[in-house]
Amino acid sequence: MVKKNHLVPPWMRLGRARASVVKCAALGVAFGAAMLRAEVLTVATYNVENYLAVDRRIEGIYRPAYPKPEAAKQVLRAVIRGLAADVLALQEMGPPGYLEELRRDLRAEGLDYPHVALAEASDPDRHLAVISRVPFRSVRTVADLDFSYFGAREKVKRGLLEITLAAVDGDWTLFVVHLRSRHTERLDDPASALCRAGEAEAIRNHVLARFPDPATARFLILGDCNDLKDSKPLRLLARRGATPIAGLLDAADTNGETWTYVYRKEDTYTRVDHILVSRGLAAAVVGGRARIYDGPGTGGASDHRPVAVRLQFGAGRNPAPGASLSGP
Numbered sequence: 001m002v003k004k005n006h007l008v009p010p011w012m013r014l015g016r017a018r019a020s021v022v023k024c025a026a027l028g029v030a031f032g033a034a035m036l037r038a039e040v041l042t043v044a045t046y047n048v049e050n051y052l053a054v055d056r057r058i059e060g061i062y063r064p065a066y067p068k069p070e071a072a073k074q075v076l077r078a079v080i081r082g083l084a085a086d087v088l089a090l091q092e093m094g095p096p097g098y099l100e101e102l103r104r105d106l107r108a109e110g111l112d113y114p115h116v117a118l119a120e121a122s123d124p125d126r127h128l129a130v131i132s133r134v135p136f137r138s139v140r141t142v143a144d145l146d147f148s149y150f151g152a153r154e155k156v157k158r159g160l161l162e163i164t165l166a167a168v169d170g171d172w173t174l175f176v177v178h179l180r181s182r183h184t185e186r187l188d189d190p191a192s193a194l195c196r197a198g199e200a201e202a203i204r205n206h207v208l209a210r211f212p213d214p215a216t217a218r219f220l221i222l223g224d225c226n227d228l229k230d231s232k233p234l235r236l237l238a239r240r241g242a243t244p245i246a247g248l249l250d251a252a253d254t255n256g257e258t259w260t261y262v263y264r265k266e267d268t269y270t271r272v273d274h275i276l277v278s279r280g281l282a283a284a285v286v287g288g289r290a291r292i293y294d295g296p297g298t299g300g301a302s303d304h305r306p307v308a309v310r311l312q313f314g315a316g317r318n319p320a321p322g323a324s325l326s327g328p
Contacts, residue, residue: 038168038312038313038314038315039167039168039312039313039314040286040310040311040312040313041086041087041134041167041310041311041313042083042084042085042086042087042308042309042310042311043085043086043087043088043089043174043220043222043275043308043309043310043311044083044085044087044088044089044293044306044307044308044309045088045089045090045091045176045222045223045224045273045275045306045307045308046079046080046083046088046089046090046091046273046302046304046306046307047090047091047092047178047223047224047261047273047302047303047304048076048090048091048092048093048102048301048302048304049068049092049301049302049303049304050068050092050094050126051068051073051076051090051092051093051094051098051102052067052068052092052093052094052095052098052125052126053065053066053067053094054066054125056069067098071300072300072301072302073102073105075297075300075301076102076297076301076302077102077105077106077109078296078297078301079293079295079296079297079298079301079302079306080106080111081106081109081110081111082293082295082296082297083293083295083306083308084111085306085308086132086133086134087130087131087132087133087134087165087174088113088130088131088132089128089129089130089161089174089176089222089223090128090129090130090131091126091128091158091176091178091223091224092126092178092224093118093126093127093128093129094125094126094127095125095127096118099116099118099127099129099131102131103116103131112133113131113132113133114132114133115131115132115133115134115135115136116129116130116131116132117129117130117136117139117141117161117163119141119143119158119159119160119161119176120141120143120159121141121143121155121156121157121158121159122143122155122156122157122158122159123157123158126158126178127158128158128159128160128161128176128177128178128223129161130161130163130174130176132165134165135165135166136163136164136165137164137165137166137171138163138164139161139162139163139164140161140162140163141159141160141161141162142159142160142161142162142206143155143159145159145160145199145202145203145206146202147198147199147201147202148198149194149195149198150186150188150189154195154198156199156202156203157180157199158177158178160175160176160177160203160206161174161175161176162174162175162176162210163176167311167313167314168313168314169313169314170218171218172218172219172220172281172284172311172313173210173211173217173218173219173220174219174220174222175203175207175219175220175221175222176222176223177199177203177221177222177223177224177225177237178223178224178226179196179199179200179223179224179225179226179227179233180192180195180196180199180226181226182196182226193227193232196225196226196227196233197232197233197236199233200225200232200233200234200236200237201236203221203237204236204237204240204245205240207219207221207245207246208240208243208245211278214243214244214245214246214278214279214280215244215278215279215280216279216280217278217280217281218278218280218281218284219246219277219278219280219281220246220275220276220277220278220281220309221237221246221275221276222274222275222276222307223273223274224261224272224273224304225237225272225273225274226272227272228270228271228272229248229271229274234248234274234276237276238276244279245276245278246276246277246278246279247276247277247279247282248274248275248276249274249275249276249277249285249289249290249309250289250290251271251274251275251289251290251291251292251307252289252291252292253291253292253293253294253305254294255294257292257294258271258292259271259292259305260272260273260292260304260305260307261273261303261304261305262299262303263303264303272304273304273305273306273307274307275290275307275309277309281311284311284312284313285309285310285311286309286310286311286312287310289309290307290308290309291307291308291309292305292306292307293305293306293307293308
């Protein structure tokens with residue numbers, strides 16, 4: 001029997017072969033383009049509770065300038081591995097050596113964050129930082145933000161860490177914050193409420209200076225705000241007058257609980273860690289909300305729990321803003 005291919009002239013067989021190659025190449029290009037058009041990133045914020053040398057009580061013994069215990073570091077790394085964020089914003093990180101230690105130990109355990117940024121501001125001990133599996137387009141530490149406070153100018157203590165990243169459908173920006181704690185040095189500012197509001201307003205004004213039209217801008221504001229979702233600092237971050245700036249994402253853990261911080265001394269649980277999304281980025285929020293990570297080890301790693309959001313860029317995005325926003 002003569003194979004049918006033998007009846008085809010050589011020039012035609014060559015043409016068909018070329019056509020097959022072209023078709024396969026076209027399919028490959030189309031598949032690659034489809035892959036490029038869709039990108040999902042997990043972005044999270046986590047206060048790692050004094051990842052530095054501070055005065056501590058260890059097993060009932062007072063230890064001055066003592067680093068975070070190794071057992072707590074080990075549990076912390078387990079939480080970060082379980083969280084598996086692509087971009088992770090950190091608060092209460094120590095000077096650069098401590099951040100490099102954390103990255104080194106995570107890398108040895110199979111999780112590499114090759115891209116890193118650390119903010120140096122007025123607080124010499126506790127810093128903002130970001131570790132990332134995706135590269136940064138730009139990094140900026142804004143250390144000169146200030147506000148009026150009892151007739152003087154006060155600096156935003158931890159500054160503001162501003163990072164721009166590239167996505168398949170354009171750039172987006174991360175603003176990492178850590179507002180003043182509730183400890184106060186002034187009797188006329190209980191729980192540092194006025195100071196914290198001043199910091200929030202200064203940060204808000206910077207965000208608006210960077211993005212005068214927040215309705216079309218693409219950014220997240222996230223971090224430890226040291227205040228509740230209906231507080232003045234959160235309202236200030238969310239809007240200026242009649243101008244909406246960013247919406248506070250609803251968040252809960254797998255049990256429906258919404259706390260992110262435990263004050264062990266009083267056994268109280270509150271939500272002070274937040275993620276706010278601009279209107280221009282709201283459509284990228286997968287599922288329309290954030291999540292509070294409650295995996296193994298969260299109770300022993302820090303007095304905070306991480307909050308994460310998944311962002312989908314490019315093809316397959318929500319056709320209209322669907323983020324579940326609450327608060328201010």
